Amino acid sequence: MKIKRAFLKRPWLLLILLSLILAGGGIAARSVSTPEKTLNNAASVRIPNVIEGFWGFVDICFDGIRPSKEQKMYNKLTPEEERIIIYKGTERPFSGKYDKHFEKGVYTCKRCDAELFESSSKFNSHCGWPSFDDQIGKSVKRIRDADGVRTEILCANCDGHLGHVFTGERLTPKNTRYCVNSISMSFVPAKKQKTNRAIFASGCFWGTEYHFKRAAGVISTTVGYTGGKIDNPTYKQVCTDKTGHAEAVEVIFDPAKTTYEKLAKLYFETHDFTQLNRQGPDIGTQYRSAIFYLDEQQKQVAEKLVRELRKKRYNVKTEIVSATKFWPAELYHQDYYQKTGKTPYCHIYRKIF
Numbered sequence: 001m002k003i004k005r006a007f008l009k010r011p012w013l014l015l016i017l018l019s020l021i022l023a024g025g026g027i028a029a030r031s032v033s034t035p036e037k038t039l040n041n042a043a044s045v046r047i048p049n050v051i052e053g054f055w056g057f058v059d060i061c062f063d064g065i066r067p068s069k070e071q072k073m074y075n076k077l078t079p080e081e082e083r084i085i086i087y088k089g090t091e092r093p094f095s096g097k098y099d100k101h102f103e104k105g106v107y108t109c110k111r112c113d114a115e116l117f118e119s120s121s122k123f124n125s126h127c128g129w130p131s132f133d134d135q136i137g138k139s140v141k142r143i144r145d146a147d148g149v150r151t152e153i154l155c156a157n158c159d160g161h162l163g164h165v166f167t168g169e170r171l172t173p174k175n176t177r178y179c180v181n182s183i184s185m186s187f188v189p190a191k192k193q194k195t196n197r198a199i200f201a202s203g204c205f206w207g208t209e210y211h212f213k214r215a216a217g218v219i220s221t222t223v224g225y226t227g228g229k230i231d232n233p234t235y236k237q238v239c240t241d242k243t244g245h246a247e248a249v250e251v252i253f254d255p256a257k258t259t260y261e262k263l264a265k266l267y268f269e270t271h272d273f274t275q276l277n278r279q280g281p282d283i284g285t286q287y288r289s290a291i292f293y294l295d296e297q298q299k300q301v302a303e304k305l306v307r308e309l310r311k312k313r314y315n316v317k318t319e320i321v322s323a324t325k326f327w328p329a330e331l332y333h334q335d336y337y338q339k340t341g342k343t344p345y346c347h348i349y350r351k352i353f
């Protein structure tokens, strides 16, 4: 009775007690999700998850009794991965690494490595998240979303949150779109090929990448900065013309299907190598023509081609220098022409060799 009267006299006391209970629940909910902490026996109850700011329900566990399914060691997740996979968050559209990723291979669960989707079922839905029209076997589980409208999808093995599934949109013949957070998945390439690497700079890297991306035998391209004085520069820093970096493209190619010489010829045939520190309207050292060779063989090929060009009376301004660290550029610069559907304003192909 005394306690009851105390609360009646001081209602704020009750408020403090209530928030203590709820905050405690929230913290417990967070800690049980960490794989290392799910090994004890515990029972599962459902309480409101206040930490995430909405009244969805999450399972929390108490030491003592615990479903045997949870007695597994899962991959350690970063806080951002936990936010999506454990707390059913959503990554920003167009921000995930697999949104525009179309390599051959298998997408697996980030938390437990279970195989979820084949790359052959992936399609571009333009929604901003990786989209698949089929799953591997029974790897993906469907439940009614907490919003009561959508259908949530989970990894059937570890219950990690993947995203949502939509049907009836007629986007592919299977009429199904698994809309998945990139961060919920890992990617395992179809087969480990033997690859080689090359780095070329020929003015604005959007145009350089445009041509290499289309070349036979090229596996992937990345635009970035190299040959400068500071680590991990931003585009803004490079544009000051003070860091010494050149806009460049890293080309990963299959030596069974093409050669460094073929790629180096394409390089010369797609820019004006007689211009010093500029390409058309782009002026500054970041737009210089430069080959960053990675070994002696690449150096010799580059020097041979320059000799050939000089014989053809070209005044070659291309630098041939030993490669230093290549820093990938910001995401919005990657695959620029592919994303925008535009074509380069300079970097026009012309046959020379």
Ligand SMILES: [Zn+2]
Pocket (backbone or CB within 6 Å): 109, 110, 111, 112, 113, 114, 155, 156, 157, 158, 159, 160
């Ligand atoms: Zn899983």
